[in-house]
Amino acid sequence: MAKILVCDDSSFMRMMLKKLLTDNGHEIVGEAGDGKQAVQLYRQYKPDLVTMDITMPIMDGIEAVKHIHEEDPLARIIMVTAIGQRSIITDALKAGASSFIIKPFEPDQVAETVNKVLAG
Numbered sequence: 736m737a738k739i740l741v742c743d744d745s746s747f748m749r750m751m752l753k754k755l756l757t758d759n760g761h762e763i764v765g766e767a768g769d770g771k772q773a774v775q776l777y778r779q780y781k782p783d784l785v786t787m788d789i790t791m792p793i794m795d796g797i798e799a800v801k802h803i804h805e806e807d808p809l810a811r812i813i814m815v816t817a818i819g820q821r822s823i824i825t826d827a828l829k830a831g832a833s834s835f836i837i838k839p840f841e842p843d844q845v846a847e848t849v850n851k852v853l854a855g
Contacts, residue, residue, distance in 0.1 A: 737783040737853050741766045742773040742799070743815065744791040748838070752786055752815070755845050770794030774802045777810070784853060786836075789816040789827060797823075797830050804831030811852050815840070 739761050741752045746768070753763045764780040767773035770787075771794045777785060785803070789796040796814060803810045814827045814835040824835055833852045836844060 737761045737849075738764045738780065739849075740764055740773065740776055740780060740782040740785045742768075742770070742776075742785060742791070742796065743788040744768050745788070748788070748815070752845070755842050756786075756849065759846050759849070761849070768792075770796055770799035773799045777803050778806070781807075783811065784849065785810065785812045786815050787812050787832070789814055789818055789823060797827050800827065800830040800832050811855075813848055813852055 739756050741749050741763055743749045743752065749766045753766065757763060764782050765776040767776050769792045773787060787796040787799060800812050803812065810831065812832045814832045815838060816835065817838040827835060834848050836848050
């Protein structure tokens with residue numbers, strides 16, 4: 736069971752991810768609606784994994800990933816985004832994201848990606 740921080744500006748998306756992740760035996764240690772809050776909660780909880788939306792207010796997900804990776808280069812972060820542009824996904828991976836999931840997604844895809852990233 737991993738401790739996971741869920742970050743997305745959509746409360747509906749956070750609810751969906753939390754349900755999928757807890758149904759797969761993981762513990763949700765926190766949730767953030769913007770990138771700045773995501774960085775603060777990461778510092779507070781030091782989760783095993785973060786799911787991070789790219790498009791969020793105050794600080795976008797890519798910037799939040801950069802901040803988290805400055806503090807913890809081993810942080811495991813999965814970008815969850817509706818933006819399918821290859822350049823944005825490449826930017827997220829260069830910033831330190833471990834993997835990505837494109838919205839809309841299938842529950843099995845979330846479980847598979849989470850397990851793969853956690854396995855390292």
